[in-house]
Amino acid sequence: MAVITTxxxxxxxxxxxxxxxxxxxxxxxxxxxxxxxxxxxxFILFAIVxxxxxxxxxxxxxxxxxxxxxxxxxxxxxxFTNVLAQPNFRTGLRNTFSIFLLSSVPQVFAxxxxxxxxxxxxxxxxxxxxxxxxxxxxxxxxxxLIFSKMFADQSGMFNTLLGNVGIDPIRWHADVLxxxxxxxxxxxxxxxxxxxxxxxxxxxxxxxxxxxxxVIDGAxxxxxxxxVTVPMLRPTIIFVVITSTIGGLQIFDxxxxxxxxxxxxxxxxxxxxxxxxxxxxxxxxxxxxRAAAVAWILFLIIIAIGLLNFxxxxxxxxxxxxxxxxxx
Amino acid sequence: xSSIGMxxxxxxxxxxxxxxxRRARQVGQGSGGAGANRRxxxxxxxxxxxxxxxxAYPLYYSFLLGSSDAQTIAQNxxxxxxPAKHFFDNVERVLTSDIQFWKALTNSVIVASVTSISVVAFxxxxxxxxxxxxxxxxxxxxxxxxxxxxxxxxLGIVPLFIVMAQLGxxxxxxxxxxxxxxTAFGVFWMTQYLEEALPYELIEAARVDGCSMIRTFWHxxxxxARPAAAMLALFTFVxxxxxxxxxxxxxxxxxxxxxxxxxxxxxxxxxxxxxILAGVTLSTIPLIIVFAFAGKQLVSGIMQGAVKG
Numbered sequence: 001m002a003v004i005t006t007x008x009x010x011x012x013x014x015x016x017x018x019x020x021x022x023x024x025x026x027x028x029x030x031x032x033x034x035x036x037x038x039x040x041x042x043f044i045l046f047a048i049v050x051x052x053x054x055x056x057x058x059x060x061x062x063x064x065x066x067x068x069x070x071x072x073x074x075x076x077x078x079x080f081t082n083v084l085a086q087p088n089f090r091t092g093l094r095n096t097f098s099i100f101l102l103s104s105v106p107q108v109f110a111x112x113x114x115x116x117x118x119x120x121x122x123x124x125x126x127x128x129x130x131x132x133x134x135x136x137x138x139x140x141x142x143x144x145l146i147f148s149k150m151f152a153d154q155s156g157m158f159n160t161l162l163g164n165v166g167i168d169p170i171r172w173h174a175d176v177l178x179x180x181x182x183x184x185x186x187x188x189x190x191x192x193x194x195x196x197x198x199x200x201x202x203x204x205x206x207x208x209x210x211x212x213x214x215v216i217d218g219a220x221x222x223x224x225x226x227x228v229t230v231p232m233l234r235p236t237i238i239f240v241v242i243t244s245t246i247g248g249l250q251i252f253d254x255x256x257x258x259x260x261x262x263x264x265x266x267x268x269x270x271x272x273x274x275x276x277x278x279x280x281x282x283x284x285x286x287x288x289x290r291a292a293a294v295a296w297i298l299f300l301i302i303i304a305i306g307l308l309n310f311x312x313x314x315x316x317x318x319x320x321x322x323x324x325x326x327x328x
Numbered sequence: 329x330s331s332i333g334m335x336x337x338x339x340x341x342x343x344x345x346x347x348x349x350r351r352a353r354q355v356g357q358g359s360g361g362a363g364a365n366r367r368x369x370x371x372x373x374x375x376x377x378x379x380x381x382x383x384a385y386p387l388y389y390s391f392l393l394g395s396s397d398a399q400t401i402a403q404n405x406x407x408x409x410x411p412a413k414h415f416f417d418n419v420e421r422v423l424t425s426d427i428q429f430w431k432a433l434t435n436s437v438i439v440a441s442v443t444s445i446s447v448v449a450f451x452x453x454x455x456x457x458x459x460x461x462x463x464x465x466x467x468x469x470x471x472x473x474x475x476x477x478x479x480x481x482x483l484g485i486v487p488l489f490i491v492m493a494q495l496g497x498x499x500x501x502x503x504x505x506x507x508x509x510x511t512a513f514g515v516f517w518m519t520q521y522l523e524e525a526l527p528y529e530l531i532e533a534a535r536v537d538g539c540s541m542i543r544t545f546w547h548x549x550x551x552x553a554r555p556a557a558a559m560l561a562l563f564t565f566v567x568x569x570x571x572x573x574x575x576x577x578x579x580x581x582x583x584x585x586x587x588x589x590x591x592x593x594x595x596x597x598x599x600x601x602x603x604i605l606a607g608v609t610l611s612t613i614p615l616i617i618v619f620a621f622a623g624k625q626l627v628s629g630i631m632q633g634a635v636k637g
Contacts, residue, residue, distance in 0.1 A: 053484025
């Protein structure tokens, strides 16, 4: 291991000019302080715009706090009990989880299949890889606008196409499940390519001798995929699931753009928790206290799921295959 | 002091590539198991072509409707594949509408550029420190950085908004730029890269030549970090350009970024999809251009990040 500090020679006694001593002190200070100085911007910024707001959210959630009027009385847990009693909040929670499941589960499966296809010895590799990634550069707002027109209940493209093959129009906006599917489609459209490339990278890191051994044992291509590739990818799949949980449970852009009112539909059929949070804080109520309570509840849910994931992952990686440790 | 050219050769892209090659050899680089060397058949290409169409069609659909008119759209929900001729008329209507398109475009360019530059600068600095300097608490701090990636900071918006309002920043671009100036992902990314791509010998050489820490960073680490820095800049740019929630809340419609402005189209012209989707197309074109030139970097960035992460 190389060390960065240059050896500090003691100046010969009596002949040490002051300037050198001074420069040395500067130099020593430079070596000691610089590492901290360089990493400090992140920690300072995170403290100000990450940690402090999250902690302060708890404080705000215990008060009557208004967008315009500012801080009011201390109300203990009133905001929480109030929010938890709202049917809209529970609807939002249900919608969020439903949309999240509909977007993350198919996405991982589609990503696995696509990655396997892309993992072949293709001509023009980069071209195909770029092809799957294209939707990633389209803003969620744009995706939302495009798909909300495609999924229009009347005179929408999908319903017309369905009509052409004799299927009754689906009420993409009016129905709960259908609207969730439509919104999940937007998420999947934008993120499947990204997920695919992550899985593809992990697939390429699977040692080829495992496949050779499988071939010798007479495994078919499909068998190789399920018995070698998928187990080896487990850590990566978990990684994908965790990151999509954090993002997916905070979903706002796509459902917000699904109609022109941005309230999640007449019966709040596709209103998510974050949309509800926005409505409480910046909508008619202007209640920052309640918005903060919603934020804290969602925060706790996400942390809980994160921990669950973490322990599940540890169980899997210790009892399951050794994939986690082999992959570097 | 070693010249930049020499560093490039020994530590920059070249070194990174060498590392990648070495690692590939170590793990045996089975690019896909058994039949990997066999050229795939037409089935594979048909699947891929289909996927390509699926990922490109919505954008083309947006352009098709954006070059049509409200009446045609109402009559034919499935647009004909040949674009109609009204695209520039619709664009003109978008530009003259009250969503302040030019202002939004300028704002988006400013926010995305400043954020990218700042993220790259601060992340490289921190990455250099974490990867190559020794100091007490290094591991703990790095673990902390990684752990923060799992914190849903978006949920702190209520107090963040209160703070911005107190500072008088609501409606101003600083309110969007400052919270994104350095990210945990960026720090982690640069740390990972510099650990491999920057040899200790170079740093030592610079130190022995009497470079201060910051000059060592500037003349040795920065050139070595260039390829990863470029990717980080790209990802930050895309992320910032497509970001909606926070700009929507803190900027409002008077000083919007592009997604905030485009969203206004739907609220005010919800009956006229030719106008809305012309605006959508217009706002997406800049990133499509970026993608055409740098899509390759995005692809390899995601794939490298995945193997490391």
